[in-house]
Amino acid sequence: MRRAIEIVVSAILGAVVAVVGAIAHRSIPPLGVILSIALVLAAMIFVRTWGGWIGVLAFAVPFVILTIVFSRPGPGGSLLVAGDGLGYSWLWGGSAAVIVACLLPPRLLGASKAPALTPAAGEGEATSVQGP
Template sequence: MPDPDFTRMTAPVRAGVAALCLGAGALLGLIGTFAHQSLPPVGVVIALLTVALYVVGLRAWGGVRTPAAAGALGVGLMSGLLATATGGSVLVPANAVGYTWLFGITGIAFLALAWPHIQRAPQPRADTMEGSASATSTAPPEVKERPLP
């Protein structure tokens, strides 16, 4: 399995991963656009939760914003293309559920991409299972056992 750290991948692999994220996002946008009106309050919630899990998962997996941005762009482009059909749209009507779907995608993408990347401080590696810090430890020295008289 390739290293999940996006920044360590070669340029062609990064381009391929971004293209896959864009394509999967477009497929998710297609499915969500068709399904969000299925059960009026529940359908849009499930569709938006799916988009949120996808975009946030890409953001957490890649370590950078590129995969999540490509995935969110795919969802947004497909939903936008389907919403602006010629002669009016029956897929995304101008009602509360349709607006929730379109603006919800935008809000999810904004929050996932604007979230800061928190880096942990590097931890020194231990030489043994007890750790290499035993020499500089503030613990009291070990007491040697004496044989019983």
């Protein structure tokens, strides 16, 4: 059940970040692009730390799909991500943020060595052993 919640929340977060970034990247040039890319990076780091690689995949799929949809002309011919400097900065910067979050070493994300488990004396139960 926990894994299903992680996947659903990661997917929803990916969709929300794509929508917010597609709208906000043009708000206050160039600050809007910078903040939108920072949002992608922060959300990806959160998802990778919380949900692992399955969470990253669940985040990335709706993010990429919605970003592609927003860069295509709509029924009226308008689009949210234009083919100008700001639009390309959002597309390339958001993609770079996803890649950077995936390449971060686990120790920077708060991962630590798990304590070793050994059987307890005479009981056969596992207990944690503190290292020196």
